[in-house]
Amino acid sequence: MKRREFLQYASAIAGSRVLPVGFGMSALAERAYAASPNYGNVSVTAPTVMPQVINVFMYGGASELAGNLSNIADINTNSVNDYSAGSAFGSSFLDTMVEDAANGQITANEFWRDAGGIHMEDMLAAGDMSVYRTIYKQKSPTRSHRESIFMSHKGTLDIENSPGIGSRLALMMLSNQNAYAGARLADGSSIISLDTMTLPFVSFEGDSQTFAQDPDNKIPLYLRGLTMDNSFNNPYTRSLGYPSDGSIDTIDSLLSRRLSQLDRNKYSKAFDGFDKREEMEGRMENLSDLLNGSDANGNQSSAQQLGITYPNTSFAREIEAAVTLAIHNPETLYIAVGTPGLGGWDDHNNGIDRYADRMNDLMEAIKAGMAHINASNGVDTIRGGTRNRTDNIVINVFGDFGRLVNLNNSGGWDHANNQNLYTFGGAGVRPPAEASALGSVIGTTHREGRTKTNNQYTVPDSDSPTWEPMSIAASIYGYFGASNPEILTADPTYNPSGDQTLASKLSS
Known part of the structure; x- marks a missing residue:
């Protein structure tokens, strides 16, 4: 965040721990009125331990093929272009992967080997x-990017002026804050009150619809999303952007002198604001050291201390920052991440040239992130x-x-309605059916469409569970203790019943 943006909110910092995310994307939305859910009707029981969710969004719509080659033989028979031709994926693309078939692309669980399949198998x-x-859009089967992005970030079909998942989660907690008083964090401490939490909602992707505000319900500053970059640039230090001519020392001296002349009881909010700013500055510096290490002192990063090496890519850097924040600050509850450095996923053209490498880079970074998480029990x-x-x-x-x-004919794929959800970790906060599903592939599909036309797609089998994309949002609310999260995905016009969680269609 730029210093100018920070200073605009300096007057409000006394009562807050975080700064608000900007909402540039909301200018795209039409100004139609959208009714807000009644957050007080959400039934909440605080979970045994507060979850921490990192939501990674692949803008552009990624092909499912990296995680689903189960239909590839039938697909290839009906495709307008041959997947196994030399000009496409290669003659060995349809081969099952065995140790003596190094170029075979179908792994044991029917992932695409070169598109992250090896990392997924691990x-x-x-x-x-x-x-x-089988994350399959049926209630609103639009294939438009804007509507689909907003639906996924807001967890609802009524996207105009409606709040995002992060904002709905914050308002759910605010409306049920008595339920969260004393809730346990992953370091064994308890939530004292929501307004004392540090960095509960964070975006590493800048302006994000996941933090679009509710037009009918004001979110306090301390529960709004804070934008930061993957180097933890510190918006709380007064020295940010100042010249290195000693002027900041003069300002600090004058400020200290002025504060010493004031009655703390009379100006308690001002004093609290400066105390909190100083506290946040220290914590942000600690996070920066944990992410970057300190070469001057020979210190290593949090991951390096645990023997974890992330790939040298922009996306891996983003994942390392998000994971480092989550590990070392149990009060960070929800983090939004994009896929920087990998390019978009709108692979109408030349998907054969770009998609596999991007998916491999993504999954390699996630695997490092999971290794980092799994090795971090006991860290400070x-x-x-x-x-x-x-x-x-x-x-x-x-x-x-x-x-x-x-x-x-352009070596890529056009829009369709079925996609994969790749989800990792969280056995301690998922409901039993979901926790039991870790280590499994859920949902089966088959190909449909007229042969040799550019309209071949997969749909869930008739005996397979299937979910709307809004079920992902419902599951997140469920992790945080909502027993009826469908309230937060419902709207009276388009989706009166809302959507159920992932666990609702799984057997435990």
Whole structure:
């Protein structure tokens, strides 16, 4: 955040721990009125340990093929272009992967080997991952990016002026704050009150619809999303952006002198504001050291101290920052992340040239992130405590929608309605059916569409569970203790009943 943006909110910092995210994308929305849910009607019981959710969104709509080659033989027979041709994926693309077939692309669980399949197999075997193959848009089967992005970030079909998942979660907690008083965090401490929490909602992707505000319900500053970059640039220090000519020291001296002349009881909010700013500055500096290490002192980053090496990519840096924040600050509850450095996922053209490498980079970074999480039990937190569990951290990876499985004449795929949800960790906060599904692939599909046309797609089998994309939002609310999260995904016009959680269609 730029210093100018920070100073605009300096007058409000006395009562807050965080700064608000900007909402540039909301200018795209039409100004139609959208009724807000009644947050007081959400029935909440605080979970055993407060969850920490990292939501990774693949803008553009990623093909499902990285995580689902189960239909590839039928797809290839009906595709307008041959997947196994030399000009496409290669003659060995349809081969099952065995040790003596190094170029075979179909792994044991029918992932695409070169598109992150090896990393997915490793995480699946470790029980760190589930793949849901039937996230299928039926209630509003639009394939438009804007509507699909907003629906996924807001967890609702009524997207105009409606709040995002992060904002709904904050308002759910605010309306039920008595339920969260005393709730346990992953370092064994308890929530004192919501307004004392540090960085509860964070965006690493700048302006995000997941933090779009509710037009009918004001969110206090301390529960709004804070934007930061993947280097933890510190918006709380007074020295940010100042010249290195000693002027900041003069300002600090004058400020200290002035404060010494004031009656703390009379100006308690001002004093509290400066105290909180100083506290936040220290914590942000601690986070920066944990992410970057300190070369001058020979210190290593949090991951390096645990023997974890992240790939040298922009996306891996983002995941390392998000995971480092979650691990070392149990009060960070919800984090929004994009996929910077990988490019978008709108693979109408040349998907064969770009998609596999991007998916491999994504899954390799997530695997490092899960190794970092799993190794972090017992590490110190920026609050001065010791983390005593890491099974409360959930990572979700999904996007706008799915893509056709037919290989088009441009070597890519056009829009479709079925996609994968890749979800990781969180066995300690998922409901039993979901926790049991870690290490599994859920949902089966088959190909439909007229042969040899650019309209081949997968749909869930008739005996397979299937979910709307809004079920991901419902599940997040459920992790935080909502027993009726469908209230937060419902709207009276488009979706009166809302959507159920992932666990609702699983057998425990």
